[in-house]
Amino acid sequence: MGKRTAFTKQVIENVTIIDIADEGKGIGKSEELVLFVEKAIPGDIVDVNIYKKKKNFAEGRIEKLITPSEYRTDAFCEHFGVCGGCKWQHMEYDAQLLYKQKSVTDALQRLAKVELHGMIPILPSNQSVYYRNKLEYTFSNKRWLYDGESREDEQLDMNALGFHVPGRFDKILEINHCYLQADPSNQIRNRVGDYARENFLSFYDLRSHEGALRNLIIRTSATTGELMVIVVFAYAAQEEIDGLMAFIDTEFPQITSLLYIINHKLNDTIFDQDVIAYRGPEYIHEEMPSNGKMIRFRIGAKSFYQTNSLQAIRLYEITRDFAGFKGDELVYDLYTGAGTIANFIASQVREVVGVEYVPQAIEDAKINSQINNITNTKFYAGDMKDVLVAGFVAEHGKPDVIITDPPRAGMHADVVNCLMDIEAEKIVYVSCNAATQARDLLVLKEKYEVTKIQPVDMFPHTQHVENVVLLTLRK
Known part of the structure; x- marks a missing residue:
């Protein structure tokens, strides 16, 4: 084994930060080299101390802040920079919203080649601190x-x-x-x-x-x-x-x-x-108002529930409004979790069929229907690609609306193909990862038109953003 070559300190001067990456690092350029800079935000002009260098990109820290961005503000937490949370707290909240919306726009345009005529401005969180449950x-x-x-x-x-x-x-x-x-x-x-x-x-x-x-x-x-x-x-x-x-x-x-x-x-x-x-x-x-009544959700030690309770209500309201229910719809709620969306919309549709991988979550979903006297929901546990097949649709009926809220990895290719075969009139796609959402939309847009897009800020001071997309079947 050869000797490891010592890394020579390199400082690149007068770098203008032009964007911000998904992991929260500022992005700059030096000739053809892309720089990812810790704690840098768009508009900063900095000298960058490089600590990792590859052929086309490098990672570094701010050696000297020459000109601060107009978006820069003081971090409010003493643990900022060491703790991995709240990485954007040194950036004004309005700027956070701007770059979250930009990240959604970039993903849908670049990866899904989607026209953004239906893009609605990002929904801010009314609480920017103390919002997690x-x-x-x-x-x-x-x-x-x-x-x-x-x-x-x-x-x-x-x-x-x-x-x-x-x-x-x-x-x-x-x-x-x-x-x-x-x-x-x-x-x-x-x-x-x-x-x-x-x-x-x-x-x-x-x-x-x-x-x-x-x-x-x-x-x-x-x-x-x-x-x-x-x-x-x-x-x-x-x-x-x-x-x-x-x-x-x-x-x-x-x-x-x-x-x-x-x-x-x-x-x-x-x-x-x-x-x-x-x-x-x-x-x-937890409680959510829906259709004139209060829906209660039982949350156990192992239960999944949206981490920002108050913003979750607004997220589900957008999902419901995008679907535009008339009252007689059969709805599939994919990746239903503890049945929060399913039970939230149940009073406004004919029936909801929820599917989720985690059996304990499905038990929670059933309990949440019971304690709210909701009788028009059905829940099934299993791997989505194995459950959502032609036989399942034949047994439960072709849905008028499909709501899908998958994990960060997005939907399995078999699930996307099944949605293409089902041809529901509407799909409401809720995502916490615009890149994997865009990957799925690239397939779905062969049969569906993207008619509405609504980013939602669920996690202030982080790079994460939720996004809701309405897809309408092409006639």
Whole structure:
């Protein structure tokens, strides 16, 4: 094996940032070299310190900010730049919306070759902070160290309760205050961390898989005020579990669902783990107004629900309005999750048939129909490409409208081909990834016309954007 060549520091001067990439880095050019620059935003003029270089592109950091962009503002969080969240908080919110809409436009024009006559301006979020209803924190005995801190310092507390540092699965950033979830989220996390240290509970070792405390999950309902706290233990004695749970119960009586899980697996997923209720039911509720009544959704420890509760209502209203229901439609709701869209629209159509890969989500969907006395929904679990076939359509009937809300990877090619065969009058395609949505639209547009496009900002201060597209069958 040959010697690794040392990387020579290179600074490229006077780079104008002209765009922003999907991962939140600013984009500039130096002759034919494309530069991706951390924390740079369009309009900045910077000197760039290159730390990775390939043939046609390079990645770097700002060595010197020569002229700040008109869009630049002060980051509001002390953890900005180390924490992987809220990467756009140093850019004015109006500019965030501008570049999110641009990312949707670029994807649909460049990848799907779609005409954008039906493009509606992006819908802002009324809340730009404290908008998330769920956060998951990690306990670790290997804290991320700031400049000036040394592992050789025997007085240094290496335990942390916070978020993973990007690119470092075993390093956790201790969080003082997070602007993503409304209180008492911060108080709960900080007091749990204090208790663990004061009572010498061991924080999890992410490499050796040892330790008592593993994860802390907090779910808050923006619509009902209910509060769920889940503590995930690893190798904890029962008296340690009882002590911490009793402390949380006493310290935060407003918690409506206090749960814990014991997870000995090598990964953090809890979907195959037993949930133990320490106090209260194993669920909380969210509510959405629909067609003159309030729809309640039961949210368990493992349930999927749109992370921005209030903006989800507006997202579903757009989906419903795009579909333009008359009252007699058969609707297929693909990737239905916990049946939120299906139950939201059920009172305005003849019947909704929902399909979802995760069996637990389908059980949630059925429960959500039951607690709202909704009787015109049917839900089926299975891999979409295996469920949505000609026989399924023959059994349940040809849908008038198809609503599809797939994961970031988009729809499987077999699913797209099946939609082409079904030829529903309308397809409403909800996506959290405009690039994979565009890939699917490139096929669908052979039979469908894109008539409306509505981006929706579900996650302020991030590069993520939701997009709703109405496709109408060509006559």
